[in-house]
Amino acid sequence: MTPAPLLRVRGVGITHDESDVATPADVSFDVAPGEVVLLLGPSGSGKSTLALALNGLIPQSVAATLVGSVSVGGLDAATTPFARLSTRVAMVFQDPDAQLVTGTVLDEVAFGPENLRVPADEVLARAEAALHRVGLWHRRAENPDRLSGGGRQRLAIACALAMESPLLVLDEPTANLDPRGIDEVYAALAEVVAVGDRAIVLVEHNLDAAIALVDRVVVLDAAGRLVASGAVDDVLRGRAAELLALGVWLPTSTLAAMRLRRAGYELDPLPLTPDELRAALESSPPRQDASTGSATGLSAPESGPSGPGSGPSGPEREPVPERVEGPRAASVPLIRVRGLTLMRGGTEVLREVDLDIAPGEFVAIIGANGAGKTTLVQALAGVVRPPRGTVTVDGLDVHRTDARTLAATVGFVFQNPEHQFVAHTVFDELAHGLRRRRLPEAEVRRRVDDMLARFGLAGHARSHPFLLSGGQKRRLSVGTALIGGARTLVLDEPTFGQDRARADELLSLLGDLHGQGTTIAVVTHDMQLVTDHAERTIVVADGRIIAAASTATVFADDALIERAGLRPPPLRRALRGLTRHPSLAGVSRLADLPGTPA
Numbered sequence: 076m077t078p079a080p081l082l083r084v085r086g087v088g089i090t091h092d093e094s095d096v097a098t099p100a101d102v103s104f105d106v107a108p109g110e111v112v113l114l115l116g117p118s119g120s121g122k123s124t125l126a127l128a129l130n131g132l133i134p135q136s137v138a139a140t141l142v143g144s145v146s147v148g149g150l151d152a153a154t155t156p157f158a159r160l161s162t163r164v165a166m167v168f169q170d171p172d173a174q175l176v177t178g179t180v181l182d183e184v185a186f187g188p189e190n191l192r193v194p195a196d197e198v199l200a201r202a203e204a205a206l207h208r209v210g211l212w213h214r215r216a217e218n219p220d221r222l223s224g225g226g227r228q229r230l231a232i233a234c235a236l237a238m239e240s241p242l243l244v245l246d247e248p249t250a251n252l253d254p255r256g257i258d259e260v261y262a263a264l265a266e267v268v269a270v271g272d273r274a275i276v277l278v279e280h281n282l283d284a285a286i287a288l289v290d291r292v293v294v295l296d297a298a299g300r301l302v303a304s305g306a307v308d309d310v311l312r313g314r315a316a317e318l319l320a321l322g323v324w325l326p327t328s329t330l331a332a333m334r335l336r337r338a339g340y341e342l343d344p345l346p347l348t349p350d351e352l353r354a355a356l357e358s359s360p361p362r363q364d365a366s367t368g369s370a371t372g373l374s375a376p377e378s379g380p381s382g383p384g385s386g387p388s389g390p391e392r393e394p395v396p397e398r399v400e401g402p403r404a405a406s407v408p409l410i411r412v413r414g415l416t417l418m419r420g421g422t423e424v425l426r427e428v429d430l431d432i433a434p435g436e437f438v439a440i441i442g443a444n445g446a447g448k449t450t451l452v453q454a455l456a457g458v459v460r461p462p463r464g465t466v467t468v469d470g471l472d473v474h475r476t477d478a479r480t481l482a483a484t485v486g487f488v489f490q491n492p493e494h495q496f497v498a499h500t501v502f503d504e505l506a507h508g509l510r511r512r513r514l515p516e517a518e519v520r521r522r523v524d525d526m527l528a529r530f531g532l533a534g535h536a537r538s539h540p541f542l543l544s545g546g547q548k549r550r551l552s553v554g555t556a557l558i559g560g561a562r563t564l565v566l567d568e569p570t571f572g573q574d575r576a577r578a579d580e581l582l583s584l585l586g587d588l589h590g591q592g593t594t595i596a597v598v599t600h601d602m603q604l605v606t607d608h609a610e611r612t613i614v615v616a617d618g619r620i621i622a623a624a625s626t627a628t629v630f631a632d633d634a635l636i637e638r639a640g641l642r643p644p645p646l647r648r649a650l651r652g653l654t655r656h657p658s659l660a661g662v663s664r665l666a667d668l669p670g671t672p673a
Contacts, residue, residue: 078107078108079149080105080106080107081106081107081108081110081147081148081241081242081274082105082106082129082145082146082147082164082242082274082276083105083144083145083146084102084103084104084105084125084129084143084144084145084146085103085143085144085145085146086101086102086103086142086143086144087099087101087102087103087125087128087141087142087143087144087145088100088101088102088141088142088143088299089121089124089125089128089133089139089140089141089142090139090140091124091138091139091542092138092139092140093538093539093542096298097121097142097299098119098120098121098124098298098299099120099121099122099124099125099295099299099300099301100121100298100299100300101143101300101301102121102125102143102293102295102299102300102301103143103301104293104301104304106242106274106276107274108241108271108272108273108274109268109270109271109272109273109274110268110274110275110290110291111264111268111274111275111277111288111289111290111291112274112275112276112277112289112290112291112292112293113277113278113279113282113285113289113291113292113293113307114126114276114277114278114293114295115292115293115294115295115318115323115324116294116295116296116297116299116321116323116574117295117296117297117321117322117323117574117575117576117577118544118545118546118547118550118572118573118574118577119297119531119544119546119547120295120296120297120298120299121295121299121544122246122278122295123169123246123278123544123545124139124544125295126166126244126246126276126278127166128141128145128152128153129145129147129152129164129166129242129244129276130147130152130157130160130161130164130165130166130244131145131152131153131155131157131160132166134153135153135154135157141153147160147163147164147242148163148164148241148242150163152164158190158191161187161191161238161240162191162240163240163241163242164240164241164242164243164244165187165234165235165236165238165240165242165243165244166235166243166244166245166246167231167232167234167235167243167244167245167246167248168231168246169246169247169250169278169545169572170491170493170545171224171227171228171230171231171251172227172491174231174234175219175227175230175231177219178218178219179215179216179217179218179219180206180211180214180215180216180217180218180219180222180230181202181206181215181216183219183230183233183234184201184202184205184206184230184233184234184237185198185199185201185202185237186234187234187237187238188201188202188237188238188239191238201236201237201239202215202233202237204236204237205233205234205236205237206233208233208236208259208263208266209229209230209232209233209236209259209260209263210229210256210259211226211229211230211233214226218420220420221419221420221422222445223251223444223445223449224251224444224449224490224491225251225252225253225256225444225445225600226444226445227251228248228249228250228251228252228256229252229256229260229444231248232245232248232260232263236263236267240273241272241273241274242273242274242275242276243264243267243273243274243275243276244275244276245264245275245276245277245278245279246278246545247278247279247280247545247571247572248260248277248279249261249279249281249284249285250280250281250568250571250572251444251490251568251571251600252444252600253442253443253444253600253640253641254600254602254640254641254642255443255640255641255642256443256444257281257284257600258284258642261284261285261287261288264288265288268288275288277289280324280572280573280574280575281324281601282311282324282325282326282347283326283327283328283348283349283603283645286307286311286326286347286348287348289307290306290307291304291305291306291307291310292304292305292306292307292310292311294310294318294321294323296321297321297322302317302321303317303318307347308344311325311326311329311345311347312329312344312345312347315329315333315345316333319333319575321576322574322575322576322577323574323575324574324575324578325575326347326348326645327349327603327644327645327646327665328346328347328348328349328351328352328645328646328649329345329346329347330665331352331646331649331665331668332345332346332352332355333345333670334665334668334669334670334671335356335668335669335670336670337670338668338669338670339670340356340359340656340669340670341359341360342355342356342359343355349645349646349648349649350649352649352650353648353649353650353653356649356650356653356655356656356659357653357654357655358655359655359656361655361656407433407434408431408432408433408434409432409433409434409435409436409468409469409562409563409594410430410431410432410455410466410467410468410563410594410596411430411431411466411467412428412429412430412431412454412455412465412466413429413464413465414427414428414429414465415427415428415429415430415451415454415461415462415465415466416428416462416465417450417454417459417461417462419450423618424447424450424618425447425450425451425454425618425619426618426619427619428451428618428619428620429620430451430613430620430623432594432596433594434562434592434594435589435592435593435594436594436595436596436610436611437585437586437589437594437595437597437608437609437610437611438595438596438597438609438610438611438612438613439596439597439598439599439604439605439608439609439611439612439613439626440452440596440597440598440612440613440615441598441599441600441602441605441612441613441614441615441639441641442614442615442616442639442640442641443616443639443640443641446615446616446617446618446639446640447615447617447618447619448567448598448615449490449567449598451615452487452565452567452596452598453487453567454466454473455468455473455485455565455596456473456481456485456487456565457473457476457478457481457485458487458489460473460474461473461474462474463475468481468484468485468563469484469562469563471484479511479512482508482559482561483512483559483561484561484562484563485561485563485564485565486555486556486557486559486561486563486564486565487556487564487565487566487567488552488553488555488556488564488565488566488567488569489552489567490567490568490571490598492540492548492549492551492552493540493541493548495552495555496540496541496548496551496552498540499539500536500537500538500539500540501527501532501535501536501537501538501539501540501543501551502523502527502536502537504540504551504555505522505523505526505527505551505554505555505558506519506520506523507555508555508558508559509522509523509558509559512559522558523558526554526557526558527554529554529584530550530551530553530554530577530580531547531550531577532547532550532551532554535547544572545571545572546572546573546574546577548572549569549570549571549572549573550573550577550581553566553569553581557584557588561593562592562593562594563593563594563595563596564585564588564593564594564595564596565595565596565597566585566595566596566597566598567598568598568599568600569581569585569597569599570582570599570601570604582604582607582608585597585608586608597609602630602641602642602643602644602645603644603645603646603665605626605630605644606626606630606644606646606647606663606664607664607665607666609626610625610626611623611624611625611626612624612625612626612629612630614629614635614639614641615639616638616639616640621635621638621639622635622639627663630643630644630647630663644663646662646663646664646665647663650662650663
């Protein structure tokens with residue numbers, strides 16, 4: 076006998092008070108006990124809005140009109156009081172800061188069960204188990220504010236786990252996590268559903284991490300309409316080209332396989348993971364060259380995107396030194412850091428950091444959660460004031476420079492977009508900095524209209540920034556940094572919350588700006604993004620820079636990546652050491668695969 080659905084969504088459409096269009100629109104699906112359902116869709120399709128309806132926040136707390144019905148464990152989510160509904164559904168928000176309220180990590184996790192009058196010994200047992208699952212038990216006495224962005228994300232997940240509700244709804248739960256933290260979170264979620272009586276609804280862009288956990292996929296289009304619902308194989312393998320056209324994320328290995336298919340490689344079924352892509356290539360016949368009829372891919376290149384000898388037959392590599400000068404080190408640095416040490420809450424976050432970034436470089440700054448990456452880039456942009464004389468940008472001592480002058484020199488994008496919004500409309504948010512520089516209003520309007528069109532926000536010009544979707548907020552935050560025309564852009568997780576199409580547009584825009592001479596520094600946990608776009612990579616661990624070298628050199632050193640608490644990018648994991656098609660063994664960038672559009 077088939078068990079009754081744990082979640083039943085029927086004909087749901089949601090219209091926010093400031094809008095006259097429902098997103099999502101007319102969505103129906105079920106979630107059974109033991110299932111993990113992935114909710115996909117382009118930015119602005121209503122995924123996060125739908126997630127808020129699953130725990131009753133819409134329409135009970137968030138001003139919106141809901142048509143249709145949401146039932147969780149037989150309870151109507153639109154009318155059941157939160158105290159009762161929380162025994163059926165727990166949620167992790169896209170922004171963890173929106174749900175953290177207490178003074179210590181342990182109190183935060185205990186807060187929910189305590190409010191349900193769970194016995195004290197059981198509260199402590201649940202809190203300890205949840206914190207162990209996310210790797211935060213040793214920090215239980217600390218204030219949540221002292222955790223990194225990724226640490227607060229783990230804490231929010233622990234809070235949801237401690238509720239032990241049958242349904243767990245997670246909105247971008249790994250967006251701020253390093254690769255090791257992502258692995259730990261998904262291992263914990265696998266334990267949650269392994270028993271069979273609990274279920275997960277997951278909104279996630281990082282499909283490389285999520286795909287092994289997912290049973291079914293529900294897809295919305297840009298208008299919030301349901302366009303696909305079914306098993307992983309039916310939706311992600313069978314309709315991959317359609318999903319790509321919609322602009323949603325696909326696993327890196329799937330994107331790679333689609334390109335390789337165009338180049339004549341026989342890959343059927345379509346791989347979803349690095350292991351599947353590797354196995355498919357090792358079992359596929361050599362590709363025939365269309366012009367000569369001869370087999371190709373039979374010998375490794377002498378050099379490739381990862382540098383000379385990057386394939387399995389290459390020479391043994393020396394470990395990356397503690398510091399390696401960048402490719403443009405001969406030029407006068409645009410950004411110069413010397414002896415930078417910073418404290419936060421009595422804790423040393425950065426210690427004796429030396430760093431040069433040359434004019435026109437595109438650098439990535441990577442490291443585990445809590446390594447000091449965000450603090451470092453905030454010091455570069457003056458968001459956190461570094462000690463006098465430790466950081467200069469374009470000849471300006473960041474410590475001594477006023478905020479207006481610095482903002483015209485360095486454009487900064489925060490990890491959480493809301494932290495930088497100051498105006499009441501999207502238009503005015505983009506215009507704010509230009510007006511402070513007293514530009515003519517006609518010039519302000521021209522620049523703002525151009526930026527609105529460039530980032531797909533023209534229809535939201537009069538909306539309040541806080542009412543945008545997560546992806547739209549991110550685009551707005553990037554637009555505010557770009558619009559002033561600063562020579563240097565520093566971005567903290569710029570693709571967080573973006574659908575594939577918008578992320579590609581943003582990265583293309585950054586590539587164009589880089590080509591025009593703009594210096595770009597990006598903090599990200601997306602190792603494939605780093606490999607595909609950054610010329611040089613700076614690795615941070617425990618508040619120190621442990622490597623600064625070409626991106627190819629950094630990712631060729633597996634010991635360094637492991638030491639930093641990271642993982643090689645998915646494409647490198649799939650192709651390194653490949654024997655059947657050794658010409659692919661040194662490829663680490665999607666753009667270097669055969670079959671990539673020109």
